[in-house]
Amino acid sequence: MTVAQRRGRRIMMTDAERDAYLTEQRTCRVATVSPEGMPHIGALWFVWDGTSVWLYSLTRSLRWAQLRRDPRIAVVVDDGTEYGELRGVELAGEVSFVGEVPRAGQDCPELDSPERLFASKYFGLDSMPYDDRHAWLRIAPQTVRSWDFTKLSTGE
Template sequence: MAGGKRAKIRMTPDEVASHLATNFKVQVATVGRDGAPHLVTMFYALLDGKIAFTTYRASQKVLNLRRDPTMTCLVEDGVEYAELRGVALYGRGLVVEDPEPRTKVGMVVGSRMAGLPVPAIGEPIDPAVAAGIEQVLAKRVLIVMEPDSVVSWDHRKI
């Protein structure tokens, strides 16, 4: 894509933040032992403006990140070419064992997965629901995306 057209479709920092805040699925790529990408889709929440999600402690992505923290995240939407929008974040995936931020993210993502009303980060939820989510979170860690660079596009600007 020519530099001029590329510049026209780039999102502003505010547009990037809004795009990340209004979506909830992210494609996550980590580097496998053999160097091949390991790609999965995860539900996420924003923790201090950063993509964050929980996953099983023994999952392949966690094993990959402990060996090599390189991670890429893609949040995209749109169906027709003229509607395509996306934000690609390149950087590191931090494996966080601390239960406090894991619980904050887990309550948001767990509510969404259960089809319940989705709270804001840190907002209280029904105690019975919270107890069930906490039980699931016990076997999970938090992954936080620490981006080094961000690439964005919004074809609606063309």
């Protein structure tokens, strides 16, 4: 999914670059909104399945409570140290709650792929370990913006 990006087209990632980047990165920053309109930002592990960002969140967290009240969310995944190395993707939309809360492993075909990806990426396992404290959030982004400043030095 690519959203028209007026500024920065020169540094925008292609769909394939974005998918590879989101697959390899391990940590994202998640922004939610309080009832008073104040932002809350926290780091979280995630997986990307090619169309959605999947977050395995604590169900007794401020993030979870805020998303129950207001499902709007923004996620940023970025890296780089020097200016010419900066890369990242910003995804925004509304969250869906998927599966039982908290997750204990009940049959949920929609979670087969994200749980397999998450278990492999973070635990080196074939199946998801459950702790009765986390549950799944899915973001099918409405907007996607990306940047790869390494393209400035290569003249792409």
